[in-house]
Amino acid sequence: MLEVIATFARWSQLAANLILLGGCVFLFILSANKSAYAKKWPEKLERSFIGLAITIPIALLVIVFATILQITGDAVNLKHPGVWLNFLNETRVGQIWIGRFIFAVILLLFIIYLRKVTRVRWHYAACASIAALPLIASSFASHSAAEGVSISAIAPYALHQVFAGIWFGALPALFLLFYSSEQSVDVGTHRLAIETAQRFSIIALPIMILIILTGLVVSDRIFAEQYAALVATEYGWLLSSKLLLLGIILVIAWRVRPDWLPALQSNEQTEDGLVENRNNISKWVRIEFILALVLILLATIISNTTPAKYTPIDNWPFPFRFSIDATWNQPGVASQVWIGMAIVALAFVVIGWGQFRNWSGRRLVIIPMLLLLSGFAVTLPPLTIKAHPETYRQPPIPFDTTSIANGATLYAQHCVDCHGIQGKGNGIKSRTLSTKLPDLLMELHVNDHTPGDFYHWISFGMVDTDMPGYADKIPEEGRWDLINFVHALSRGYQARILxxxxxxxxxxxxxxxxxxxxxxxxxxxxxxxxxxxxxxxxxxxxxxxxxxxxxxxxxxxxxxxxxxxxxxxxxxxxxxxxxxxxxxxxxxxxxxxxxxxxxxxxxxxxxxxxxxxxxxxxxxxxxxxxxxxxxxxxxxxxxxxxxxxxxxxxxxxxxxxxxxxxxxxxxxxxxxxxx
The missing domain is CATH 3.40.30.10 (Glutaredoxin)
Structure with missing residues (x-):
């Protein structure tokens, strides 16, 4: 229950912060049109700012309550100032929380100040800048900062949150604008809704691209090239769900920007057609906002889930995996992959052509989708190789000289007759075998396969080859020592350029x-x-x-x-x-x-x-x-x-x-x- 409360508090704080940031940016864009000041709906939006600004520090207090309870395990400790001081002063998380709370209070005070003065354009820019500070401060407690605080580690995550706020926070403002347009018979309000939505759509596309790019940078560091974790760990499953939601949101945005917005500006549209298009935009913006709230919730859960690179994949669930290293040099693979990628690229060309030719929505979706599926069907199969439950299992034995020396002894006892003294596959028994043995020294066979693959082969043998299993002859630690020796053999040869x-x-x-x-x-x-x-x-x-x-x-x-x-x-x-x-x-x-x-x-x-x-x-x-x-x-x-x-x-x-x-x-x- 405590974790649920803490998650809800984190979600509320993040959502409120993002809405404030995006709302201020939206009003900054809107205020370029001086006639907007004469409208009543911006006042409704600004009234919500006080509640949002209060939510942030309250949620932060709930978060620190929950954190101290999780650490100490006793609610009585919340009554002792010493426990609070020790957490806030002596822990990095506590120190970062102080910064976030101070920035949240400054934001609240500035929102109160805005309510008492006549707003001008720079007020919204200042408010957006202050609203970004708690988000930037939270980046110092993110997974990206876990291995060291530096600009290169913090900046992508901080920018990802700021860009997300500009997009996500503008959605309720955009919905409120169209809702006001629906309720009003004023032509000026209707025109303002169209112009503002069009202006925001111009910046929304690059903002979304920046969200995706910064997200890719952050994810790449968190996965540390272990992308298999995307489908084999809790963190990966959550991120996959987040990406699916993002894809749906992008499809909605894709329909709004090129179809419904231009239709609203068309002079050829009937009044009923304009109302229908306006209502469509309002409905889908509302749906997009709800999906975005779920996406923010997933992001909140992800931020408190063990990163993929720290989560061992002890049991790979699929009988195959993708590997460019192990397949690229095989006959026909490269040409087939490039053909498939060309078909994928053609799908995007067809999307542009279909929009230019005003294809129907169904046609514009089905044809590119068929091309995409065909392209992937051509590209992916040649890149697959057989996988095993142990394929992504990480060695429990460090790559040290003791393990390598022990592996060398085991290699001499069990492997040298077939694989040869230097691992070239030319042992005294190699000519009697039904399969050609790989060169473990000079070729990149070791790099093409994971340590877990070698562990499976050494333990259980290789199907359709003469390679037997040694699980009953070599203890588990010894099998990992053998793997370390084989890697040392290959690494040493690859380093001959030194x-x-x-x-x-x-x-x-x-x-x-x-x-x-x-x-x-x-x-x-x-x-x-x-x-x-x-x-x-x-x-x-x-x-x-x-x-x-x-x-x-x-x-x-x-x-x-x-x-x-x-x-x-x-x-x-x-x-x-x-x-x-x-x-x-x-x-x-x-x-x-x-x-x-x-x-x-x-x-x-x-x-x-x-x-x-x-x-x-x-x-x-x-x-x-x-x-x-x-x-x-x-x-x-x-x-x-x-x-x-x-x-x-x-x-x-x-x-x-x-x-x-x-x-x-x-x-x-x-x-x-x-x-």
């Missing part, structure tokens, strides 16, 4: 994370350096790398001045004497626990364009160094046996670090698990 020189503002290689213990017993993780400093990861052999270690020791002070961390990771267990030699007056840490997993995993990133290393077991260099930026991306790599001098020139290394430090690229951290 060199000792970074490409400024270009980051794509996502290396595995790791935890470690150093020689002095301190602990850490690669993620600790994010947002702080780049990392130079040195995988060294002893005594082969002795000269390089000595060089790094000598120039370490110069490197530290560049704000770079250095981690030395031995490729094998060092004896006590070897560790003493390495650690003699060494100013940077040496990893003594976790080194085996780190060196084995990062060895998969050894391949270069000049040395692909795809024959047999491959060769792991004695020494590799990696430069990882502050966001956690692998940006450069030096292999002395391949890249010649490279970073043995310390000035060359410092130059690369300087380039990283000067970057202002805003990149999200690599995902914790493979996608």
């Amino acid at each position: 060199t000792p020189e970074i490409v400024p503002d270009k980051a794509f290689a996502k290396p595995p994370v790791f935890s470690y213990t150093t020689q002095d017993g301190s602990h850490g993780a690669l993620q600790d350096f994010r947002n702080r400093q780049p990392v130079l990861l040195v995988n060294f052999s002893w005594p082969q790398s002795k000269q390089r270690i000595e060089q790094l020791r000598h120039f370490y002070g110069k490197l530290r001045e560049q704000n770079i961390a250095l981690l030395a990771v031995p490729t094998k267990q060092l004896t006590t004497d070897e560790l003493a030699q390495v650690m003699d007056d060494l100013p940077f840490p040496v990893v003594t626990q976790g080194f085996e997993e780190i060196t084995a995993s990062y060895a998969l990133w050894r391949r270069t364009l000049s040395t692909p290393d795809i024959i047999g077991r491959g060769t792991v260099p004695d020494h590799l160094e990696f430069l990882i930026d502050r966001s956690g991306y692998l940006r450069a790599r030096w292999i002395p046996s391949i890249d010649q001098s490279g970073w043995s020139d310390i000035d060359a290394l410092i130059q690369q670090v300087n380039l990283l430090n000067r970057e202002r690229m805003a990149m999200p951290f690599p995902e914790d698990s493979v996608r």
Whole structure:
């Protein structure tokens, strides 16, 4: 019950705020016609502003009551000022609520002021601007701001609400205008209704386009490319319902703007025809407003529903999914898709042609609809691939060196005979199989399918192939480890374009994370350096790398001045004497626990364009160094046996670090698990 009350309060506050904003914009447009001031209906609209303005702070109080009750679980706490102060001062939600409430009170005071003065045009512009402030403030508590407050995160959501207010809030004003026209015999009122509706329809189209565009930006961030959640999560279902309502509203607007409004202005229309068209507009504007109220309610519920990107899809409900990556290069797919898109485009051309030729409403709907359905029927089937219940299941195991090393062991035990040592599908049993195995190393097979697809295949096998299931042989965690190893294998090969020189503002290689213990017993993780400093990861052999270690020791002070961390990771267990030699007056840490997993995993990133290393077991260099930026991306790599001098020139290394430090690229951290 409490949640229902809170939802109703949020809906009432948002709807009242939007109506005030849109109503003021509408009156601003109307006031361009000085004769409008002589009409009585604007006074009726303005009288509703007081009630709407009072609704906003009252609803905000109900929202904060409900929030505190949900947090504390006891209504008695509402009597304690300390609980209120703690919530309002110590929580981000509380601080944002204070801003929203202050803006709501300012809006109420301005509406009261408007009732006591003679209104002029700038009053409505000022009122609309003030009405936008609570909406903008609420954006700071939206899903868009959940991962950080910035202009790029807040602006699309704030603009989406403001544009929605201009459109939605004008609907009751437009209805009231036509209702007054229906009740009046004054020709001037009738003409005013036509002119104002026509003027508003001119700005309504671009406003609706902006609503859709900002909504797409917001949704794209919330779904984080997991668009399958649109039909498989509560958030997606609510958003789909909202989009359906929006589609119906757009159809209504489409009929009003090109058909009924021009008919009202026509000199050839009979009086009965004009009345009929006017009544049609009034009726459909009323319906549009009711649908918009439901749409606002859905938006309110959506804003308090867990976003799609945080909702796991553990059970995909369909036996197929769409994938451009996995299908585009198959024979005939691209041409069929383009043909289908051409048919879809033709449907919109037919709509324009039909309006130009004054087709009947039924004909104008049926023919384009048939073309649209035909276009989608041609376009979508070639883009479908088989899906499984686990297809969109997210790995519970992070993409780290421990998991990759364990996956490598399991791969050697269960997979190498068929898939080959390096995953090229050329194992000793591959020639005896009835199906050709995919190249997991060099081809983009891993990118074409989801981790959940691989989990299903490893667990239950692949239908109509020789691939058996291993659910009874490999525990669930081990199956995810296998998936991490296969992804590391593929990612390492795809990163072969890396060199000792970074490409400024270009980051794509996502290396595995790791935890470690150093020689002095301190602990850490690669993620600790994010947002702080780049990392130079040195995988060294002893005594082969002795000269390089000595060089790094000598120039370490110069490197530290560049704000770079250095981690030395031995490729094998060092004896006590070897560790003493390495650690003699060494100013940077040496990893003594976790080194085996780190060196084995990062060895998969050894391949270069000049040395692909795809024959047999491959060769792991004695020494590799990696430069990882502050966001956690692998940006450069030096292999002395391949890249010649490279970073043995310390000035060359410092130059690369300087380039990283000067970057202002805003990149999200690599995902914790493979996608």
